[in-house]
Amino acid sequence: MENLFFRHNDNLFVLKKKKVPQSFAFEDLKTPIEIQKIVISPLKFTSEKFVHDALSQIQKENTVSNALVSAQKALDVLQSLDIFRTASISFDSKSKFPFFRDRGCKMNVLIEEKKKGPNLHLSGGVSGDGMSINASSRYNNIFGKGERFDITADLMKNSNSFFLNFTKPILSKTKLGAYGINFGIFNFLRDNQNTTFKEKVNGFSLTLSNQLLRNYYVKKIFGIGHNTGLHTLNYSFELREICKLDDVASWEIREESGASFKSLLSYDFALDKRDNACFPSKGFFVHTSNKIAGLGLGTKFFKTETRAQVHFPLLKDISLGLIGHCGLVTPFSKKGKVGILDRFYKGGPLPIRGIDGNSLGHKIQREPKSEKEKSPFDYFGGDAYGFFTSLLTYKLPFFKDKGVNLGAQMFLTSGNLVSATSGEGSYFSKFKKIFTKRKTTAGIGIAAYLGGNRVELNYSIPVKNINRKIKNPIFLINLDID
Secondary structure, eight states: OEEEEEEETTEEEEEOTTOOOTTOOHHHHHSBOEEEEEEEOOOSSSOHHHHHHHHTTGGGOOBHHHHHHHHHHHHHHHHHTTOEEEEEEEEEEOOOTTTTTTOEEEEEEEEEEOOOSOEEEEEEEEETTEEEEEEEEEEEOTTSSSOEEEEEEEEOSSOEEEEEEEEEEEEOSSSSOEEEEEEEEEEEEEOOTTOSSEEEEEEEEEEEESOOOSOHHHHHHHOOOBTSEEEEEEEEEEEEEEEOOOTTOOHHHHHHOEEEEEEEEEEEEEEEOOSOSSSOSSEEEEEEEEEEEEEEEEOOEEEEEEEEEEEEEEETTEEEEEEEEEEEEEESSTTOOOOGGGSBOOOSSSSSTTSOTTOSSEEEEOOOSSTTOOSOEEEEEBSEEEEEEEEEEEEEOTTGGGTOOEEEEEEEEEEEEEOOSSSSSOHHHHHHHHHHTOEEEEEEEEEEEETTEEEEEEEEEEGGGTTSOOOOOEEEEEEEOO
């Protein structure tokens, strides 16, 4: 909860976020102001100097309007640290109307801190792979300057992971903003869909980001930064292993099995100007990711990906979204090779609805794992992809009064994943396959905003089957973070 307060004599005016109270006249916002003193409520776990540094820019402002803008930014920074339950700022002036006629005023900062000790969260679920258990623990504000220590573990039947992270916020002295430096150690065993091997990874990462979010993992993986530019610089070093091969695994997979190193430097940028991250009706979103591997030991390649959206309102509660995804990975040298673990694997909810996970791209037929498995393949992913989606959304009026957001949608997606840097033929002929041999799906569905994420229930069919008997419709529930 964030509010700004202006108190004059015995009157208290509350300025809610991005709204101007009726008691304020436009001329009052232009009135000169001089903040003579900053008073911070007693703090038990947090350094007062650390909080004061976050507020120092406000004291430099010379008008009510500028002080108001800086105070709101400071509140956003303090709340992003996830160490305070509430934070509010009040400007206390003895002047009568118009406000701040004598310029001098005192700024009061009221903060309610969260407990400093560790907390433990346990959750579980049941899926096609069996039961899964997630355990996480966070220790906030370790040294009183917003530091954070996280431990997360996911235990599943075929895939396990362990993450250890330390995050240190750094407050900018030149402008209001928070930078975060994060050190992480991780270990996980992954069983990707439609593969006949498991991937074991041990490594560490160092990340510098210009914005802190409460959910660090969502930020790191998807690079989402609402209404602001997000820059993330990351270095990671991994020891990877293709292991636990199935008896029916193809020779091409067995040839790449074993351990390998990856030293990776990556830069991500995201800009989100949508009016709503879950059900946007206007605005745009863009996210780019560029990676260079081979700074030291291990495999050497360059990898780039871009996601973009633009949304247009058509009628009341009806909007059209145009969404694009593209990517390319290529080795540094002509004789180089991009391994199985570093290629793109597409299918499933994103970026193309109605296609089985990881089932696009290069594939080789193999022996079936069981009698029930028909036409089995080993999937090897691809080196380049491009997908385009047209999405028509209607916000449903049901349960609005209960704070539930629902939307009906129609979609058409087309594109493909191809092998662009291996085999015979020119680059142009390989990229041409994205368009000439594109996969296209269409469908309808329901989308809901649950737990901070967009969840969809879709009925998808391949477009080529629309004029025939529909043999392979796909009824799919997916989690869409776009």
